[in-house]
Amino acid sequence: MKNRCKALLTAAIALLIVVSFVYDARDARAEYGDVVLNNYSDAAGMRPVVFPHWFHRVRFRCKACHTDLGIKFKAGGNDINMVKIIDGQFCGACHNSTVAWSVENCELCHSGKPGTPTQVHHSTVNLVNPPASSAPAQARSRR
Amino acid sequence: MNVRTLLGSAALLFTATLAPAAELPDGKALYGTYCAGCHASGAAGAPKVGDAAAWEKRTKKGIQTLYASALKGTGTMPARGGAGSLSDAQVMAIVNYMVGASHTSGSAAQPAPAEARAPAKAVPVEARVAPARTPDTGAGKTVYQMSCAACHTSGVAGAPKLGDTSAWASRVAQGMPALYARAIKGTGAMPPKGGNAGLPDTEVRAAVDFIVSQVRPAAAAAERTVVAAAAPAARSSDAPAAEQPRVTIARALEAPAAAAPALAARPPSGAGDPNAFNRLWSGSAQRNPPPLEDGIHDPASAGTSALQPPAASFDKLPRAMAGNYVNWVGALSARQIQPRWEVKAPGDPTVMDMNIVREVKGTMPDVVFPHKQHTEWLDCASCHPAIFVPQKGANRMSMASIVMGQGCGTCHGKVAFPISDCRLCHSRSKDAARTASGR
Numbered sequence: 145m146k147n148r149c150k151a152l153l154t155a156a157i158a159l160l161i162v163v164s165f166v167y168d169a170r171d172a173r174a175e176y177g178d179v180v181l182n183n184y185s186d187a188a189g190m191r192p193v194v195f196p197h198w199f200h201r202v203r204f205r206c207k208a209c210h211t212d213l214g215i216k217f218k219a220g221g222n223d224i225n226m227v228k229i230i231d232g233q234f235c236g237a238c239h240n241s242t243v244a245w246s247v248e249n250c251e252l253c254h255s256g257k258p259g260t261p262t263q264v265h266h267s268t269v270n271l272v273n274p275p276a277s278s279a280p281a282q283a284r285s286r287r
Numbered sequence: 288m289n290v291r292t293l294l295g296s297a298a299l300l301f302t303a304t305l306a307p308a309a310e311l312p313d314g315k316a317l318y319g320t321y322c323a324g325c326h327a328s329g330a331a332g333a334p335k336v337g338d339a340a341a342w343e344k345r346t347k348k349g350i351q352t353l354y355a356s357a358l359k360g361t362g363t364m365p366a367r368g369g370a371g372s373l374s375d376a377q378v379m380a381i382v383n384y385m386v387g388a389s390h391t392s393g394s395a396a397q398p399a400p401a402e403a404r405a406p407a408k409a410v411p412v413e414a415r416v417a418p419a420r421t422p423d424t425g426a427g428k429t430v431y432q433m434s435c436a437a438c439h440t441s442g443v444a445g446a447p448k449l450g451d452t453s454a455w456a457s458r459v460a461q462g463m464p465a466l467y468a469r470a471i472k473g474t475g476a477m478p479p480k481g482g483n484a485g486l487p488d489t490e491v492r493a494a495v496d497f498i499v500s501q502v503r504p505a506a507a508a509a510e511r512t513v514v515a516a517a518a519p520a521a522r523s524s525d526a527p528a529a530e531q532p533r534v535t536i537a538r539a540l541e542a543p544a545a546a547a548p549a550l551a552a553r554p555p556s557g558a559g560d561p562n563a564f565n566r567l568w569s570g571s572a573q574r575n576p577p578p579l580e581d582g583i584h585d586p587a588s589a590g591t592s593a594l595q596p597p598a599a600s601f602d603k604l605p606r607a608m609a610g611n612y613v614n615w616v617g618a619l620s621a622r623q624i625q626p627r628w629e630v631k632a633p634g635d636p637t638v639m640d641m642n643i644v645r646e647v648k649g650t651m652p653d654v655v656f657p658h659k660q661h662t663e664w665l666d667c668a669s670c671h672p673a674i675f676v677p678q679k680g681a682n683r684m685s686m687a688s689i690v691m692g693q694g695c696g697t698c699h700g701k702v703a704f705p706i707s708d709c710r711l712c713h714s715r716s717k718d719a720a721r722t723a724s725g726r
Contacts, residue, residue: 173576174583175597176610177702191585194578197702198597198611205626205636206664206698212630217674217697237630251590256583265583266610268690268700 174265179219182262185254192256213237220262314384314437317377321370326385331363334389342389350386350432354440357382374592376579380437387433427497430490434483439498444476444579444586455502456559463499470495476586574612575601609707616660626664638662644715645684652713 174180177197185192200209209215215234216222222234229236229247238244245252261275318326318336325333334341345353357378360366367373373381431439431449438446447454458466470491473479480486560566577596578584584591597611604623605614618624628634643656661670671677674697682694689696689706700706 173573174581175575176705178581178583180583191588194583196594196597198600198613199595201615201626201702202600202624203626204630205628207636207666207669208627208630211666211669243631249590251588252593253590255578255585255588255590255594257585260583264701266705267692268696268706269692272691 176266178265180256180260180263180265181220181224182256182260183220183223184225185256186258190250191254191258192260192262193253194256195253219264219267314377314380314382315388317373318381318384321373322368322381322385325364325368333364336385336388339389342386346386350382350436351440353382353386354379374577374579376437376441377592379440383433383437426490427493427495427500430486430494431497434481434486435494435498438477438481442580445582446477449498450501452502453560453563455499458559459499459502460559463495466495466499467492607704607708610703610705615704616663619663636663637666646717647713650717652710653715653717654712655715656712 174194175196175198179195179197180192181195182192210217213234224234226247228234229239232240235253236247240246263270263275323336325331326336329335329338334345345356356364358367358375367378368381436449438444439449442448442451447458467488469477471480471488480491575597576582577598578591578594579586584594586592601611601613605617605621606612607614607617615624619626625633628636638659639662640657640659642658645654645656647653667677674694675682684694686706688694690700692701695712696706699712704711
């Protein structure tokens with residue numbers, strides 16, 4: 145019994161080490177330009193937001209959101225929270241049942257793997273500075 | 288081993304565990320919604336769920352063929368049973384459920400155990416799967432189909448695909464005990480025992496054996512040779528030479544079936560095999576993955592399967608060499624997309640047609656910055672003066688700063704076409720003399 149516990153523990157530790165080494169950013173093959181927003185989500189127990197840039201640029205020119213709505217050209221550089229969205233700022237300018245579906249569809253935005261750091265996918269910046277991996281939740285979502 | 292009990296228990300476990308495993312589509316519920324209309328009553332010649340004889344004929348052709356029929360339609364059945372919104376993984380889960388449910392109630396009509404067949408001349412499809420090594424390989428296939436196929440056939444959630452030699456090579460290299468352990472305890476996105484917690488360890492190992500037998504044609508051939516040599520009708524010493532082509536043929540036969548679902552068409556990543564052609568190249572078929580497979584969407588989120596796959600949108604747009612592999616500027620100028628200028632109204636941009644030429648150091652062609660294409664998407668205040676001071680010579684730029692997200696790199700390399708498309712910016716040749724002098 146004791147031996148078995150020890151073997152299990154060793155296996156678990158080995159697995160953890162393997163998992164942490166095997167992961168690297170190339171495993172994530174999200175669409176070019178997809179933005180993961182995880183300023184608050186993980187801490188609040190929600191999945192991070194995945195913003196599909198491509199979907200929105202089919203429907204809006206850059207100026208509509210980045211100039212008119214004041215969304216900065218920086219992943220995580222906009223202090224977005226649900227109160228602001230409900231009050232009509234940022235995503236809430238459209239996602240309010242007038243232009244696009246409303247905020248009660250939580251999982252359509254909050255659909256990222258837990259622990260995924262804030263980043264623009266396939267951004268050149270990621271090549272130089274890979275997004276930080278801090279949350280312990282990442283261990284289970286990464287492979 | 289009694290194959291029938293094994294099948295029965297596997298099927299039972301499968302139906303019992305599918306519902307709580309949130310990461311897998313619920314085949315039973317989806318079946319009730321989309322497929323029961325025909326498959327419960329047998330309308331229009333549909334094989335009824337529970338009619339073991341009717342299903343046996345179909346399962347004999349291999350689960351891949353079944354998936355392909357369900358995805359593409361067959362006979363009077365429309366593609367995806369007419370429910371175009373179903374994802375490939377959902378359709379496969381439904382097929383898994385229907386096959387499993389039909390086996391449970393079936394008595395005489397189990398799928399013919401592969402080991403019962405002699406490795407005959409014709410090389411039937413199942414003979415390739417079970418080279419009569421142990422009875423477990425046939426059982427392993429059944430377990431695989433019940434509990435593993437939902438992810439490992441299509442590669443959902445980063446699962447290495449069945450038969451993808453290069454994806455499995457690095458895993459097989461770690462040794463079978465390690466593979467067994469990972470399959471039993473779970474790894475990455477894979478839950479313990481593939482989410483089928485009640486599965487005995489022996490059956491998980493059998494499934495792993497089956498999976499490995501699909502990606503080790505050389506090893507399998509060696510095993511077959513041993514089997515052939517040990518068989519009463521022993522072949523002469525040219526057995527290895529005779530075996531090799533057979534394996535090749537068998538794998539060639541497998542190819543169309545494996546390629547049938549669109550999802551399964553992704554080529555091997557090349558990782559693991561040091562001599563793989565284009566070892567580090569991800570391959571064109573890995574472009575624009577659907578949310579379920581893209582590595583950042585959580586397959587356990589209900590929203591993930593509801594999202595539009597990029598390829599559905601991009602198929603209609605002109606292609607490019609990098610980024611989204613979409614020529615966005617071309618799509619806009621051809622009016623294939625009509626993105627709004629204002630949030631709440633279509634609006635019209637104020638287009639300014641003015642090129643700025645920047646002479647660059649080194650041998651690269653000079654950069655031509657076209658205001659025209661940029662003002663189709665942006666207005667002046669989007670870039671000026673925060674990113675670019677609107678004055679000649681006032682903006683210092685280098686590729687290093689662009690890579691780090693400054694200047695052009697604010698968008699290019701993030702969402703606008705990436706910097707690997709060098710010549711889209713560096714587009715005006717220097718005259719020959721200057722280039723030759725190297726200034």
